[in-house]
Structures are given as structure tokens and as C-alpha cells.
Amino acid sequence: MKQIINIQEQYGAELHTRQMMERLAASLDSNNEYLLDMSGVEQISRSAADELYNLTHSNMHVDLINLEPFVEKMLSAVTKGRFLPRRHLAGDMPIIHCATIGSVQRQLMAK
Amino acid sequence: MSFALDDESTANAINQLKEQLSKSCPEVLKLLNMPLTYLFEELICNIQQHAQTDKGYAYLMYNKEVNAIEILIADYGITIYGSYVAAQKHLDKLGDSDAEALNLAQNGFSVKNLPETENRGYGISSNIKMVVDGLHGEFAALSGNALLLQMANSRKILALPPEIDFKGTMIMVRIPAQVPNGFNIYDYMS
Numbered sequence A: 001m002k003q004i005i006n007i008q009e010q011y012g013a014e015l016h017t018r019q020m021m022e023r024l025a026a027s028l029d030s031n032n033e034y035l036l037d038m039s040g041v042e043q044i045s046r047s048a049a050d051e052l053y054n055l056t057h058s059n060m061h062v063d064l065i066n067l068e069p070f071v072e073k074m075l076s077a078v079t080k081g082r083f084l085p086r087r088h089l090a091g092d093m094p095i096i097h098c099a100t101i102g103s104v105q106r107q108l109m110a111k
Numbered sequence B: 001m002s003f004a005l006d007d008e009s010t011a012n013a014i015n016q017l018k019e020q021l022s023k024s025c026p027e028v029l030k031l032l033n034m035p036l037t038y039l040f041e042e043l044i045c046n047i048q049q050h051a052q053t054d055k056g057y058a059y060l061m062y063n064k065e066v067n068a069i070e071i072l073i074a075d076y077g078i079t080i081y082g083s084y085v086a087a088q089k090h091l092d093k094l095g096d097s098d099a100e101a102l103n104l105a106q107n108g109f110s111v112k113n114l115p116e117t118e119n120r121g122y123g124i125s126s127n128i129k130m131v132v133d134g135l136h137g138e139f140a141a142l143s144g145n146a147l148l149l150q151m152a153n154s155r156k157i158l159a160l161p162p163e164i165d166f167k168g169t170m171i172m173v174r175i176p177a178q179v180p181n182g183f184n185i186y187d188y189m190s
Helices: A007-011 A018-027 A046-056 A069-083 A101-110 B007-024 B026-051 B079-087 B098-106 B123-134
Strands: A003-006 A033-037 A061-065 A095-097 B002-004 B055-063 B068-075 B138-144 B146-151 B154-159 B166-176
Touching (some): A003 A007, A007 A018, A018 B007, A018 B026, A046 A061, A046 A069, A095 B098, A101 B154, B026 B166, B098 B123, B098 B146
Antiparallel strands (some): B055 B068, B138 B166, B146 B154
8 A cells, every 4th residue: 555645744835955855765665655745835946856756767666646736847847858958048158358357347337 | 144055954044035035025025936936946956966065155135226136145165167077077168267167057068967968957047047038137147257147138258357266156146026927937947
């Protein structure tokens, strides 16, 4: 039987860091099966979501249930990111060499 | 404020920043809660993962004169240049230049272990996109002796004179205290 873990009760409504999810992973037993109940978790960082992705794609038996919209979107973004080629859309920025403090000031004033 | 980089301390730091804004300007926090949380998380996470230091610094204020929130997140770590060197990534493009390191970072070149995919990376490039394109704000990053500046009509990196050399990385962001029509945080998550 799968053990249900209420993530919001244990870690709060906002999962800010990768370490939180690493701590969760370390607390699980690979011989058991788990359902992570994500209800009430309204915010998750990309790093925490990435770690959650690792957990659900590891040899642990872990599934997620009751995802809030933001968390679902973030997990989807992280999952897609695993398979998409890295894009460098911003392009190079011009590099301006400033030899003096005065030239820095001029650049800052020019915006 | 300064904060340690364990998860409890970083969570507390994020909450304190938001509480501070909530006291001075609750309506602004209500509008910007999600993008601000997202931004804090990503910037602080960058320190945790790349700066090789044990402490971060954060500052937030509501600037009434320009009706904007001003945020500073900093560390005294190994700089962005140092993080590429530590990871032995993109050394061919990097040379010995903090400015080139900032250029690589703003263009999404990762120091992570699978640089050909999005992998775990998010980084400065997406932060800039959300702040400047999405929220019509301004973004600056000082790392070593280079300064990146990006706003709506200007983007450049200044290679600074040798007397300016910040031993770490400082991100400075100004975000107008109103959300532009059509802003959707989900557009900046993929």
C-alpha cells in the first residue's frame, strides 16, 4: 500500500530550495511506495521542481497527486527542459571597455 | 540582511523580504508576490549552487519616488567567471574576462553538467527576460570587474577599470510597482 505524504504539512506552502527536496528524498525508503500529496503547495522554485523530477524518475516508487496550477506548470517546464536543446536566444551583449571611472560614469549616465 | 544558505535560512530570508514589502506596500506585494518569489528563489539558488560561499545578502525597498521595488541580492563568492572556471565550462569563450563571463551567463550558457540541454539551468538569462521584458524593469549584475546593464532600450556590459573589482556577485533589480497588462509568469518558466 502506498504511503501518502502531505508535503504542505511537512515543508510548507512554498518549496524554495533544492535542499528541501533532497531532504525529502533522503527520508524515503526505496522498499516502500509513496504518494506525495502536493495540495496546498502553491509555489515551487525551479530548483526544487528539478529535484522533485529527479525523485519521481529515480528508482524510488514515488508519484505526485493534487498538484496546484503553478506547481504543475513548473514541473512541466522542468520536464520539457530536460529534453529541449539549450537555447541562447539573448545573443551577445556589446562589451564596452571602460579604462577610467569617468568612462564608467559616462556609460551609466548614457544608460 | 545576511542569511546562511541552508534551506531554512533561505526560506526565512525570502519570507522576510516579502514581509518587509508587505509592511511598506502590501498592495504591491499582492500584485507581484509570485514573480518576486520566483526571482528571489532563482537568485538565491544561484548563490547556493555556484558562488562557493556560505552566506548571501539581500535588500529590498519600495522606492516611492519612482513607484518601484528595488532589490539587491549579493554574495562574496567566486564570481560568475569563477563559477565557469570551477566547473571547467566554456573556457574557450571565457578568456580571462569577467565581462565575457557575464556575457555567457546572460546568454544562457550553463555551468551545469549537461550544457546541451536546459537540464537544471535557469539562470540570469531568464531572470533578465522576466524582469525587463515581462515586468518592464531594469536588471544589473556586478561580478568581478564587469557590470551588466539591461533595461527596455539598452543592453550592455561594461568591462570596468581595474580599481573596480567586486569580490563576488551582486544582482540589482528595479521593478515597477504595477504589473503590465498581459504579463503572465508562465511565459517565463519554459
